[in-house]
Amino acid sequence: MKSLRWSAVPGALAVVIAILLALRIDTVMRRSKGWQGNGCIVGPYDPSERTYLWLLTLSAGITLLVTALIALAAKTAQLRVAMAILAIPVLLMSTGYLMFVWTGGETTNRPNVISECSFG
16 A cells, blocks of 8 residues: 555545535525524524534544554655654544534524524
């Protein structure tokens, strides 16, 4: 296995993660840009938000797996360090966001949103 050639894969996956994050965050922000009082979100639920979330989760998992395999198969310490330098910020950012969303931090990430808004 040519580790140096494979080292481009985590970089490409990092770009994919960044694009998916940007697309998903933009979709959520466009839907929720109309605010009615105390955090009342206006706009219909968009199923693509959940699709982007699944793609982000898959991309982060593949990035972690590929980076670990390359680091284990690397013959030089420089390549191992390069993989760590690439993987740590990308995975911290993406997994932090994913943990926030999957654990319920985004209360509007459901088809049947129960509004916490008080009308009246």
